[in-house]
Amino acid sequence: MTEAVARAISALRLNRAVLAIALIVLAILVALAITGDALAPMDPAQQSLRARLKPPGFEGRTGIHWLGTDAVGRDILSLIVAGARPALLVSGLAVALAGFIGVLVGMFAGFRGGRMVDLLLYITNIQLAFPFFLLAVTIVGIVRPSVSLVVFVIALGCWVPFARIAYSETMQIVEQEYIEAVHVMRGTTFRILLRHVLPNILPNIIVLATFALGTAIVMESGLSFVGLGVPTRTPTWGKMLSEGRDYMQTAWWLTVFPGFAIFLLVLSINVCGERLRDITDPKLMGR
Amino acid sequence: MIRVFLRQSVLGLLVVLSALTVTFVLVRFSGDPTSIILPQEATEEQREVLRQQLGLNESLPAQYLTYLGNAAVGNFGRSYFDSEAVTSIVIRHLPNTLVLAGASLALACLFAIPLGVLAAVWRDGVIDRFVQVVAVTGASMPSFWVGLLLIQIFAVGLNLFPTYGTGSPAHLILPAITLAIYVFPSLARLTRSSMLEVLPQSYVMAARAKGMPEARVIGRTVLRNGMVPVLALLALEIGNLIGGAVLTETVFAWEGIGRLAITSIQRRDFPVVQGVVAYVAVGFVFVTMAAEIAIRLVNPKLRHK
Numbered sequence A: 001m002t003e004a005v006a007r008a009i010s011a012l013r014l015n016r017a018v019l020a021i022a023l024i025v026l027a028i029l030v031a032l033a034i035t036g037d038a039l040a041p042m043d044p045a046q047q048s049l050r051a052r053l054k055p056p057g058f059e060g061r062t063g064i065h066w067l068g069t070d071a072v073g074r075d076i077l078s079l080i081v082a083g084a085r086p087a088l089l090v091s092g093l094a095v096a097l098a099g100f101i102g103v104l105v106g107m108f109a110g111f112r113g114g115r116m117v118d119l120l121l122y123i124t125n126i127q128l129a130f131p132f133f134l135l136a137v138t139i140v141g142i143v144r145p146s147v148s149l150v151v152f153v154i155a156l157g158c159w160v161p162f163a164r165i166a167y168s169e170t171m172q173i174v175e176q177e178y179i180e181a182v183h184v185m186r187g188t189t190f191r192i193l194l195r196h197v198l199p200n201i202l203p204n205i206i207v208l209a210t211f212a213l214g215t216a217i218v219m220e221s222g223l224s225f226v227g228l229g230v231p232t233r234t235p236t237w238g239k240m241l242s243e244g245r246d247y248m249q250t251a252w253w254l255t256v257f258p259g260f261a262i263f264l265l266v267l268s269i270n271v272c273g274e275r276l277r278d279i280t281d282p283k284l285m286g287r
Numbered sequence B: 001m002i003r004v005f006l007r008q009s010v011l012g013l014l015v016v017l018s019a020l021t022v023t024f025v026l027v028r029f030s031g032d033p034t035s036i037i038l039p040q041e042a043t044e045e046q047r048e049v050l051r052q053q054l055g056l057n058e059s060l061p062a063q064y065l066t067y068l069g070n071a072a073v074g075n076f077g078r079s080y081f082d083s084e085a086v087t088s089i090v091i092r093h094l095p096n097t098l099v100l101a102g103a104s105l106a107l108a109c110l111f112a113i114p115l116g117v118l119a120a121v122w123r124d125g126v127i128d129r130f131v132q133v134v135a136v137t138g139a140s141m142p143s144f145w146v147g148l149l150l151i152q153i154f155a156v157g158l159n160l161f162p163t164y165g166t167g168s169p170a171h172l173i174l175p176a177i178t179l180a181i182y183v184f185p186s187l188a189r190l191t192r193s194s195m196l197e198v199l200p201q202s203y204v205m206a207a208r209a210k211g212m213p214e215a216r217v218i219g220r221t222v223l224r225n226g227m228v229p230v231l232a233l234l235a236l237e238i239g240n241l242i243g244g245a246v247l248t249e250t251v252f253a254w255e256g257i258g259r260l261a262i263t264s265i266q267r268r269d270f271p272v273v274q275g276v277v278a279y280v281a282v283g284f285v286f287v288t289m290a291a292e293i294a295i296r297l298v299n300p301k302l303r304h305k
Helices: A002-039 A076-112 A115-128 A132-143 A147-173 A177-184 A189-225 A237-247 A253-280 B002-028 B044-054 B060-072 B086-121 B126-140 B143-157 B169-198 B202-209 B214-252 B257-266 B270-298 B300-304
Strands: A058-060 A063-065
Touching: A002 A076, A002 A253, A076 A115, A076 A147, A076 A189, A076 A237, A076 A253, A115 A147, A115 B002, A132 A147, A132 A189, A132 B002, A132 B214, A132 B257, A132 B270, A147 A189, A177 A189, A189 A237, A189 A253, A189 B143, A189 B214, A237 A253, A237 B143, A253 B126, A253 B143, B002 B060, B002 B270, B086 B126, B086 B169, B086 B214, B086 B257, B086 B270, B126 B169, B143 B169, B143 B214, B169 B214, B202 B214, B214 B257, B214 B270, B257 B270
Parallel strands: none
Antiparallel strands: A058 A063
């Protein structure tokens, strides 16, 4: 018995430490995304013919390249720092758009019930019945990439869970007596949804948004990897990986570090998401 | 059972129709195909002849109907580049994708299902912790990066496997592992949570009470009930797998339809893109339908729902 308790406590401590690290990583990457390449040790766009494909720790004219240099002599660390902004900006905007549309549509469907729900479920079923990433590369590839298109497509890939959660929870909430009371007092639909339904479903939506952000970042890097990401001055993390692919025999650092940056960011977000889920729904603790 | 089948058929038809419509609209509004097919110095007359041939001078609804009619009989026209029929290009690439998807799905099931079951049986034990950690970490790694790392370690570093290409079984191992890692987290987690739901049921207790050996209780009573949501997920997971195959095939230069899609998009070979999307949609509809039927075979309770 005491052993079980001790193990639970140590597990909790471990989880706390992991959570703390995740939060710190996340804070750093968000700070980098806000400041852009101002915090980069060197100019990420600076090319150097003499410092091409140099390994980590190489001392160049502009200083030590801690993570090495790429095929045109740019500093990998600085490129990764500069890549934080597009990664977080694109996926953040996409999740915001997906959440907004999904929650709006889901709440209305849940409120009206009947045919609206059938229609919503049918549309989401059609979308889920197709490998989304193939659809994404097809749309972006044919129309040609731009920031708004990539944001739109990633949002398209993320909106379904938002709509489904919003609809099923709204349906349960509008059955409650206090909603009936608002009806009696002639509250408008808009008022009911905004003041009484939304605050109740918000915790779950926030948890969902956290996980969606992780998915969106992976999706964005995947699009960049096949050359369909947002156009930027310096390569995004996904683009760095696809450029590094040609030099795998000689320069491992080109494919290891940018991928690690994606991994670290998404992992931190997912760890925070797990914790948030435990807080909002203690029933699911440890599930 | 028949109603389920009918409902799935209608849904499937809509999926395929949507896929066809989306690609048609995108391609029609993406510019003049003659500028892709013909060299830049081609005269206006040559372009006009080609437009006539491709039926681009007809009204949009007429073009759409012709397109749908042709698609219904598997005619997606010819590639802009080597004028090979789209259908034969897709069919040539399809086996490679099926082999890759099958191998990785089998590999993922081989590890995810037993581990998920054991994690649930010994809840909070070592295996459980391990599965949780691996699931969260695995879900945070982009699949193409996993592929690159595997190449870096096992192909470049240890020289055990070829770096990329299609052909021998040795070429299959690394991409299959990559895709298996991609589907492992959701599969293991769902197996675990679905088993956790079945374990406290009274019929499990009844099975134990009548003296059934524990291994048999888990193997028969719990597994059979707990596997239903897993099977349902597996169908969705195959769609995920094809999506993931787009990137994995690109990383490993594996000549499947995912890579075909990317190379065709990059050189703007639109008939091939349309063909790939349409065939994937059709294939996926059949997979979903097969899964719906399989679920009902496993669990008779659902047959009348």
